[in-house]
Amino acid sequence: MSTTLEEIAKQAGVSRSTVSRVMNDHPSVDQDTRARVRSVAERLNYQPNVAARSLAVGRTNVIGLVIPMGVSALFTDPYFPLLIQGITSACNANEHSVMLWLAEPEYERRTIRQVLQGGLIDGVILASALMEDPMLEALQRRGLPFIMVGRLPSDNQISYVDVDNVNSAREMVSYLLRLGHRRVATIAGPTNMIAGSDRLEGYRLALRNRGLTPDPALIVEADFTEEGGYVAMQRLLPQAPNAVFVASDAMAIGAMRALREAGLRVPDDIAIAGFDDIPMSARMEPTLTTVRQPIQRMGSLAAETLIDMISHPHPQPRRIILPTELVIRESSGFAPNR
Amino acid sequence: MSTTLEEIAKQAGVSRSTVSRVMNDHPSVDQDTRARVRSVAERLNYQPNVAARSLAVGRTNVIGLVIPMGVSALFTDPYFPLLIQGITSACNANEHSVMLWLAEPEYERRTIRQVLQGGLIDGVILASALMEDPMLEALQRRGLPFIMVGRLPSDNQISYVDVDNVNSAREMVSYLLRLGHRRVATIAGPTNMIAGSDRLEGYRLALRNRGLTPDPALIVEADFTEEGGYVAMQRLLPQAPNAVFVASDAMAIGAMRALREAGLRVPDDIAIAGFDDIPMSARMEPTLTTVRQPIQRMGSLAAETLIDMISHPHPQPRRIILPTELVIRESSGFAPNR
DNA sequence: TGCTATTATGGGAGCGCTCCCATGAAGTGA
DNA sequence: TCACTTCATGGGAGCGCTCCCATAATAGCA
Numbered sequence: 001m002s003t004t005l006e007e008i009a010k011q012a013g014v015s016r017s018t019v020s021r022v023m024n025d026h027p028s029v030d031q032d033t034r035a036r037v038r039s040v041a042e043r044l045n046y047q048p049n050v051a052a053r054s055l056a057v058g059r060t061n062v063i064g065l066v067i068p069m070g071v072s073a074l075f076t077d078p079y080f081p082l083l084i085q086g087i088t089s090a091c092n093a094n095e096h097s098v099m100l101w102l103a104e105p106e107y108e109r110r111t112i113r114q115v116l117q118g119g120l121i122d123g124v125i126l127a128s129a130l131m132e133d134p135m136l137e138a139l140q141r142r143g144l145p146f147i148m149v150g151r152l153p154s155d156n157q158i159s160y161v162d163v164d165n166v167n168s169a170r171e172m173v174s175y176l177l178r179l180g181h182r183r184v185a186t187i188a189g190p191t192n193m194i195a196g197s198d199r200l201e202g203y204r205l206a207l208r209n210r211g212l213t214p215d216p217a218l219i220v221e222a223d224f225t226e227e228g229g230y231v232a233m234q235r236l237l238p239q240a241p242n243a244v245f246v247a248s249d250a251m252a253i254g255a256m257r258a259l260r261e262a263g264l265r266v267p268d269d270i271a272i273a274g275f276d277d278i279p280m281s282a283r284m285e286p287t288l289t290t291v292r293q294p295i296q297r298m299g300s301l302a303a304e305t306l307i308d309m310i311s312h313p314h315p316q317p318r319r320i321i322l323p324t325e326l327v328i329r330e331s332s333g334f335a336p337n338r
Numbered sequence: 339m340s341t342t343l344e345e346i347a348k349q350a351g352v353s354r355s356t357v358s359r360v361m362n363d364h365p366s367v368d369q370d371t372r373a374r375v376r377s378v379a380e381r382l383n384y385q386p387n388v389a390a391r392s393l394a395v396g397r398t399n400v401i402g403l404v405i406p407m408g409v410s411a412l413f414t415d416p417y418f419p420l421l422i423q424g425i426t427s428a429c430n431a432n433e434h435s436v437m438l439w440l441a442e443p444e445y446e447r448r449t450i451r452q453v454l455q456g457g458l459i460d461g462v463i464l465a466s467a468l469m470e471d472p473m474l475e476a477l478q479r480r481g482l483p484f485i486m487v488g489r490l491p492s493d494n495q496i497s498y499v500d501v502d503n504v505n506s507a508r509e510m511v512s513y514l515l516r517l518g519h520r521r522v523a524t525i526a527g528p529t530n531m532i533a534g535s536d537r538l539e540g541y542r543l544a545l546r547n548r549g550l551t552p553d554p555a556l557i558v559e560a561d562f563t564e565e566g567g568y569v570a571m572q573r574l575l576p577q578a579p580n581a582v583f584v585a586s587d588a589m590a591i592g593a594m595r596a597l598r599e600a601g602l603r604v605p606d607d608i609a610i611a612g613f614d615d616i617p618m619s620a621r622m623e624p625t626l627t628t629v630r631q632p633i634q635r636m637g638s639l640a641a642e643t644l645i646d647m648i649s650h651p652h653p654q655p656r657r658i659i660l661p662t663e664l665v666i667r668e669s670s671g672f673a674p675n676r
Numbered sequence: 677t678g679c680t681a682t683t684a685t686g687g688g689a690g691c692g693c694t695c696c697c698a699t700g701a702a703g704t705g706a
Numbered sequence: 707t708c709a710c711t712t713c714a715t716g717g718g719a720g721c722g723c724t725c726c727c728a729t730a731a732t733a734g735c736a
Contacts, residue, residue, distance in 0.1 A: 049692050050389075051457055051693090052694090054693090056692080056694040065438075097437055100437070119722095120400075353685065354722090355687075356685060387722050387723070396691075
């Protein structure tokens with residue numbers, strides 16, 4: 001039932017080409033003709049056929065968003081929702097649409113093919129938290145424009161939007177050290193995720209900057225979930241740390257649950273700091289000291305940058321680092337001896 | 339750089355048509371030819387051009403997922419992530435892709451046009467929680483296949499997948515009443531959302547079934563957020579209810595925070611029951627009695643049903659109601675006098 | 677052996693659009 | 707007035723695919 005260019009042309013008494021020019025804001029069309037065509041198009045509620053346009057022009061104005069579902073843990077915290085919101089919002093504003101792929105392991109190869117070939121999309125946002133993602137390699141080989149959310153330290157030819165996880169973590173841990181906590185432990189994220197390994201790196205740096213040697217016994221790895229944080233904290237308890245830098249708020253919440261059960265008070269007996277600043281963190285008891293990252297903004301920037309990369313190809317990778325913010329609340333406490 | 343049918347044809351020494359037949363598993367192709375074409379396609383890593391196929395065949399194998407962003411509150415609880423996961427998973431399994439639109443109010447009209455026309459998608463999943471959604475009307479007028487997640491009580495010509503909010507709420511409130519609580523209040527969801535008004539309806543039904551008249555003073559409306567639940571509970575406190583049925587777990591968590599601050603113990607002083615069974619609910623202190631709904635499964639079913647509707651058009655609307663489950667935990671307590 | 681079903685394949689048209697080139701009208705300067 | 711540019715428009719080709727129809731090769735049967 002959908003109207004075609006030809007139909008509009010007939011009704012407006014012009015040719016297909018002229019209508020096409022009007023629809024694409026081509027300059028050399030007479031004012032009157034333009035107005036006439038516009039009104040007919042309006043009346044017939046004309047909307048160009050995307051498939052036909054794509055076929056002719058080789059562009060779809062659709063970008064793909066690929067999220068590896070191996071990390072489904074992340075889906076329980078607000079990270080991805082916020083990211084998606086930022087991305088779709090920027091796409092809306094730039095007349096693009098978003099195709100969503102949750103890359104489930106069992107369909108991985110097919111997803112990759114679909115994403116890469118077939119001309120469905122003009123570019124890809126890869127919200128991969130994984131250190132090595134097969135999709136990444138395929139994207140590079142293919143030459144499809146793409147941008148990562150979260151940086152890949154191993155390759156500096158890749159465009160990305162990220163926060164400086166290393167430095168943010170370093171600053172937070174430095175802050176804990178400055179408060180006077182001596183045994184500062186960390187509950188790290190999975191080291192096969194970029195954010196996980198970067199935040200751990202920041203933790204180590206902060207210690208070294210104070211002339212301290214990171215103690216492996218004070219480093220426990222978990223999976224970014226509340227449950228993981230809970231278990232990790234229990235494993236950490238025998239080490240009797242004064243403070244714990246937890247690599248995500250979700251894990252910090254779990255850690256605090258473990259502490260509560262163990263009869264320890266935060267921050268009096270042990271200080272806690274998280275990372276992410278999810279909405280829950282401000283409502284804990286005690287409220288959680290954490291690192292705020294501009295997730296939604298990362299999403300919009302990734303989309304905008306990608307769209308720009310598609311229309312203005314350019315060999316240089318774009319690298320965007322957004323600032324984070326230390327949010328000091330109750331859980332970090334004050335220096336016991338300063 | 340992408341290979342075309344014609345290219346495969348040339349290399350395999352057959353015609354475009356034959357290659358097309360092979361790719362679409364058409365029966366009347368010689369075994370040898372088929373094998374030869376297959377191997378060439380494999381070697382050249384051929385992937386049919388989606389735009390061209392869509393243009394020719396009038397189908398895209400893409401479905402749209404439309405989420406009204408007016409209800410961004412829902413994005414902070416795991417409802418939408420789980421729903422999306424269910425949908426994409428079913429789409430993966432059925433060789434479809436998902437186009438995501440978060441319908442921001444400012445782009446609403448354009449979104450609607452994009453979604454409906456342009457032939458980008460074959461059908462729509464409308465995860466609308468709103469009682470009246472302009473998208474809905476547009477979809478109906480257009481005749482594009484679509485299915486809702488969450489039922490629309492006012493219209494029985496629309497296909498949907500839903501849980502029985504009314505009865506689930508009724509059962510939960512009946513349970514609270516059976517425990518012996520006499521003054522049972524409710525923190526309802528927004529009444530312009532279907533789930534909100536349905537759960538309130540269930541609350542009223544349960545009271546009436548016990549011969550009680552719902553007391554407007556015991557009914558407070560909030561917005562499904564933690565913060566909203568917190569404020570609502572504070573407004574409810576002067577009424578001194580024995581139990582509160584809260585229409586979402588997120589709100590229940592907020593309500594419990596308000597109670598804690600007011601020095602009231604759950605469930606000893608006041609019983610609480612929620613709705614949703616988000617992961618957090620099992621880890622509260624006390625753990626939260628709630629209604630579990632199969633969100634992810636609703637997503638997959640919606641996708642599968644929609645895909646079926648697209649390939650087998652049928653005037654009858656499909657209506658699917660999934661069962662819920664009462665999850666009795668600590669917060670509902672035991673009967674004070676039974 | 678001749679005739680009709682059956683099977684395997686090729687080629688043309690067309691999906692709705694864009695983009696290039698051709699054409700005619702109008703405007704410019706000598 | 708005549709070349710010469712500029713502007714507005716039309717028409718053809720082609721994007722890569724599917725689908726229909728034609729045709730050639732083979733099989734089936736009297």
